[in-house]
Amino acid sequence: MTSTKDVPPRRVRTWWRRPWIGPLFLVAAAFLAFSVPPYLTLDPSLSRLEPPEGNDVYYPLLVAHVLFGAVAMVTACFQIWPAFRNTHRRGHRLTGRLYVFGGALPAGVLGLYIGWHTTAGPSVRVANLVGSALWLTVTIIGLRMARQGRYGDHRRWMSRSFALAMSIVLSRVVNVVATIVLTPQVDTTFGGSEELMRYSAVSIGVWLSPLLLLLLTDWLLERRQPGSRRTATRGVGTSVRVPSA
Template sequence: MLVAAAFLAFSVPPYLTFDPAASRLPPPPGNDFYHPLLVAHVLFGTVAMVTACFQIWPAFRTRHRRGHRITGRVYVFAGVLPAGLLGLYIGWHTAAGPSVRVANLVGSALWIAVTLIGLRAARQRRFGDHRRWMSRSFALSMSIILSRVITVVATIALTPQVNTTFGGSNELMTYSAASIGVWLSPLLLLLLTDWLLDRRKPGVRARAAVAPAH
């Protein structure tokens, strides 16, 4: 929650001015819809990230079941779904190249899909499946934070190659670093999520407890 709060405190304020000049993602030339939709995407994404933290908070989920259901509905219908749908538009019109475009489109579509699967499982009272799919949805909600970190690390690592690998184009190097970030962050978080979920299965713990020592 602290990491999410710090990220939002740094990332959201420039978009609250509704000034395209303050945006960290400059609008494509001649596209008057891009910045307003980007602002909406950021605001809905903020709702998703905040409510997602409450969804995975064990004490809140146990003591406030009605609150868990309410924040869950807010997470889906006022967070993930509008943010994900707008993310498809923003991703399609990115200026960061085709690799980032495809990553954004795949990421937004996957975010929507796993969230809807998790919602359907809850409505069918398959709470084990609900927990697994919403854990994956949470991972995708937070992947933007890791993406920024990986992009910074990739930029530092690739900068010495500007005059060789990238033919002197700093812009091409920047796009490549961004591509690494947007592809690698959701992949790592989804793998970590499933690994943690598998480790917490009762059968896994039981087998680990009786495994012979070598």
């Protein structure tokens, strides 16, 4: 069993050695700057989602969902920033609690209601319900892992939570691409219905985006496992910490 005294201190990379940090914050900021302001006006006519007829509760809950989601997106970026996590432990814990209790959990619960009452068709309804339920589940598991002191598992589950939080950004991109691809098929596949084509494009976005990001996240997590080929190659000639039994 290797003694922890023989293990060299973990090197903390500065932010410029994590080239994805800057673009991540820029993408999140650009998305929020585009998506949130219309809901701050509290004007239902500016909503990007069509509210169902006769449902006066939908729009206020939608606004709350958007605001909680914005909190989740911002705090999630800080949560996965290694330099912030390693050098500002107290800040990591505070933003983590804010992500969970002021972002992911309320946004996920409200997402169940918003998803159930969507006017974009049954496929989008099921996708939204599944996505919200998954987001709540992995976030709660990640929180439980942290409270049990299982920080490795905590990071893995919260990485999945982050992927689901950011899937809405990718879904907008996929939606645009799907719309471009499906538009020539309006008169054939969709029988001349542009509305049906738009619903299909949205459906592709909300199903494909979380799936792709979850697969990517688990692939990256797998590569960082001690037994992975890349980790083994990097570990040649270096000390490896073995947890005590």
